[in-house]
Amino acid sequence: MRILILSLLIAAPAIAAPKPAVPHPGAEVYQNVCQACHMANAMGAVGAGRITALARNPNLQYPEYPISVVTGGKGAMPWFRGQLTDQEIADVIDYVRGNFGNRYNKGPGGKVTAAMVAESGVAAPTRGER
Amino acid sequence: MIGGSLALYQAMEVLGHAKETQFAGPPKLSGAPAGASVLVLGAGLAGMLAAFELRKAGYKVQILEYNNRPGGRNWSLYGGDTYTELGGETQKVGFAPGNYLNPGPWRIPYHHRTLLHYCKAFGVALEPFIQLNHQALVHNSKAFGGKPMPYRDLSADFEGNVAELLGKAIDNRGLDSQFSAEDQDKLKEALRTWGLLDKDMRYVKGNRSSRRRGFERPSGGGVDGSPIPSDPLPFKDVLDSGVWAVISQHMSIDHQTTMFQPVGGMGMIGKAFGKQVEGLVTFNAKVTKISQAGGAVTATYTDTATGAVKEAKADYCVCTIPLGILSQIELDASGGMLAAIAAVPYSNSVKVGLEMKTRFWEEENAIYGGISFTDRPISMISYPSGGMHSDGPGVILGAYTFGAASYKFAGMSPDERVRTVLEMGSVFHPGRYKEQFTAGASVAWSRVPYTLGCCAQWNEETREEHYQTLVAVDDRIVLAGEHASYIGCWMEGALLSSLDAVTRLHKRALEA
Ligand SMILES: Cc1cc2nc3c(=O)[nH]c(=O)nc-3n(C[C@H](O)[C@H](O)[C@H](O)COP(=O)(O)OP(=O)(O)OC[C@H]3O[C@@H](n4cnc5c(N)ncnc54)[C@H](O)[C@@H]3O)c2cc1C
Numbered sequence: 001m002r003i004l005i006l007s008l009l010i011a012a013p014a015i016a017a018p019k020p021a022v023p024h025p026g027a028e029v030y031q032n033v034c035q036a037c038h039m040a041n042a043m044g045a046v047g048a049g050r051i052t053a054l055a056r057n058p059n060l061q062y063p064e065y066p067i068s069v070v071t072g073g074k075g076a077m078p079w080f081r082g083q084l085t086d087q088e089i090a091d092v093i094d095y096v097r098g099n100f101g102n103r104y105n106k107g108p109g110g111k112v113t114a115a116m117v118a119e120s121g122v123a124a125p126t127r128g129e130r
Numbered sequence: 131m132i133g134g135s136l137a138l139y140q141a142m143e144v145l146g147h148a149k150e151t152q153f154a155g156p157p158k159l160s161g162a163p164a165g166a167s168v169l170v171l172g173a174g175l176a177g178m179l180a181a182f183e184l185r186k187a188g189y190k191v192q193i194l195e196y197n198n199r200p201g202g203r204n205w206s207l208y209g210g211d212t213y214t215e216l217g218g219e220t221q222k223v224g225f226a227p228g229n230y231l232n233p234g235p236w237r238i239p240y241h242h243r244t245l246l247h248y249c250k251a252f253g254v255a256l257e258p259f260i261q262l263n264h265q266a267l268v269h270n271s272k273a274f275g276g277k278p279m280p281y282r283d284l285s286a287d288f289e290g291n292v293a294e295l296l297g298k299a300i301d302n303r304g305l306d307s308q309f310s311a312e313d314q315d316k317l318k319e320a321l322r323t324w325g326l327l328d329k330d331m332r333y334v335k336g337n338r339s340s341r342r343r344g345f346e347r348p349s350g351g352g353v354d355g356s357p358i359p360s361d362p363l364p365f366k367d368v369l370d371s372g373v374w375a376v377i378s379q380h381m382s383i384d385h386q387t388t389m390f391q392p393v394g395g396m397g398m399i400g401k402a403f404g405k406q407v408e409g410l411v412t413f414n415a416k417v418t419k420i421s422q423a424g425g426a427v428t429a430t431y432t433d434t435a436t437g438a439v440k441e442a443k444a445d446y447c448v449c450t451i452p453l454g455i456l457s458q459i460e461l462d463a464s465g466g467m468l469a470a471i472a473a474v475p476y477s478n479s480v481k482v483g484l485e486m487k488t489r490f491w492e493e494e495n496a497i498y499g500g501i502s503f504t505d506r507p508i509s510m511i512s513y514p515s516g517g518m519h520s521d522g523p524g525v526i527l528g529a530y531t532f533g534a535a536s537y538k539f540a541g542m543s544p545d546e547r548v549r550t551v552l553e554m555g556s557v558f559h560p561g562r563y564k565e566q567f568t569a570g571a572s573v574a575w576s577r578v579p580y581t582l583g584c585c586a587q588w589n590e591e592t593r594e595e596h597y598q599t600l601v602a603v604d605d606r607i608v609l610a611g612e613h614a615s616y617i618g619c620w621m622e623g624a625l626l627s628s629l630d631a632v633t634r635l636h637k638r639a640l641e642a
Pocket residue numbers: 048049171172173174175176177194195196197201202203204233234235236237238415416417418450451452455479481575580581583584585610611612613618619620621622623624
């Protein structure tokens with residue numbers, strides 16, 4: 001990723017290409033956190049258990065559900081409240097809802113904001129261990 | 131003779147020495163109801179120990195295991211092995227024959243008596259695992275201009291300076307209200323000895339401090355035999371290095387000397403347990419459903435080699451499937467049990483093994499085993515405790531990550547992990563690390579097909595709300611594994627949980 005950006009920057013003046021679009025802030029959060037399980041292509045995976053595919057996932061239609069999962073965790077997936085800021089959580093949900101074959105960011109709920117995460121997110125456990 | 135050792139044992143008990151574990155010897159279960167059978171799900175350590183003890187008690191036992199090998203998280207990757215993680219990336223481990231990475235468990239505390247007991251009983255040879263090595267390094271990007279320093283120098287200077295400061299507090303009458311003059315004298319004497327202070331209670335350059343932190347010119351023979359003392363480091367920089375966190379880790383009950391590892395890789399334990407339950411395990415069996423209908427337990431499973439769907443049936447069941455996976459399996463149990471299973475998330479961790487052509491850390495740096503720590507995302511590198519002082523290639527643990535770094539590394543391809551880890555770890559051994567590298571292997575636990583994570587992550591709230599329900603016998607099923615213990619993420623927890631579970635299940639069977 002870093003290499004790619006670098007080569008774009010170097011190449012830009014020489015071939016006078018249009019400025020690359022500003023990357024979605026959620027893309028970086030996705031790469032740093034989510035793709036550890038959900039994979040770079042958001043297809044998830046299946047072994048003895050299954051990791052949910054986020055690509056073309058109808059559960060992303062309304063922001064409330066992904067907000068509750070990312071803030072509160074689900075099954076093996078830990079909660080990310082506290083590890084990520086509400087802004088980062090909003091960004092990454094917004095990013096996934098508008099990518100990987102999902103087009104929900106234009107639909108009901110529209111853009112996911114930190115305020116929405118603050119309002120409907122699950123609070124992190126107050127007495128966490130490790 | 132017997133009286134003598136018993137008296138000694140009792141004396142030790144009084145002194146509080148002999149009771150570090152809840153292990154009171156293997157359970158002596160016997161007299162299983164005629165024809166009674168138990169289905170064990172998972173052939174990790176918890177599952178195999180349950181099978182071993184229950185068969186001894188007279189039960190007919192069958193184990194279903196998703197992998198094609200026994201051991202579960204107890205596992206070593208050897209040169210020549212292949213491993214495919216979730217997402218489909220396959221690594222062929224290029225280490226020399228016999229060299230290995232322990233992707234999961236790698237060290238055993240001296241007080242994990244259950245594990246030690248069964249290692250001896252099942253013929254697993256152990257050797258010391260070097261946790262604390264004074265010659266290993268501590269790197270902090272914000273101290274000493276980013277230069278790694280020996281733990282020996284840093285810990286000596288930390289303790290020397292703390293001793294000196296405390297001595298000053300006594301001289302400044304700071305402890306008058308808490309200690310009598312006599313006790314203050316005793317404490318000063320203690321500080322002088324512990325901190326290697328001079329007669330004026332100062333931690334200074336000299337033979338005394340150098341006997342701990344090392345000499346500028348070490349003692350030798352003949353003409354230049356006399357040693358030259360070394361300069362202590364500035365205390366502010368020592369503080370910035372964070373060495374105190376390393377000192378603290380080495381002191382914790384989980385990391386104190388002595389620690390062990392199996393000779394030839396941690397996976398030797400899984401293999402040895404596997405021998406004991408040989409013939410009982412159905413491998414490549416992915417359990418998808420567990421029913422308790424009709425006064426029996428029926429597990430539906432897919433034979434992953436052929437795709438055939440099959441059933442296994444028994445009177446009782448010990449289920450050791452990690453909770454993240456179990457929460458996805460259709461399970462016929464109480465609502466409370468299902469809620470408990472769903473309430474426990476899993477941590478993540480990434481380990482990377484780096485094989486090096488020569489053991490340069492031994493030959494050039496006199497580092498034999500142990501751990502060098504860093505504030506970089508790899509968090510540490512560890513030198514092999516096995517095969518020390520031999521020639522030929524050795525495998526360094528190039529990363530053992532926690533927290534956010536685990537997600538970052540798990541999201542990389544195996545090649546990218548190795549490249550990144552080599553870059554970060556070369557701070558310890560510039561000019562050698564990347565140059566001597568021959569082969570790498572990595573395991574990202576969030577992508578391990580049979581666990582979906584590292585270990586169960588309880589907190590006080592979930593313990594209160596769910597733990598007792600999780601471990602209770604639910605009609606004919608009982609859960610076991612590291613997740614069903616208070617020694618989470620240790621093999622000892624898996625074993626103690628298993629012994630407790632089978633003891634209660636046996637009682638339940640006798641009362642039926
Ligand atoms: C990175 C890391 C470092 C660790 N370090 C240490 C250490 O230094 N010392 C120490 O003592 N412990 C350590 N541990 C912890 C130790 O590995 C575990 O506590 C222990 O191995 C767990 O044993 P278990 O039997 O409970 O689970 P597992 O070994 O996970 O066994 C569960 C079994 O169930 C099987 N299974 C899963 N799903 C299904 C299914 N659907 N159908 C059939 N079978 C299934 C799995 O394949 C597996 O074999 C570490 C763990 C990790 C991950």
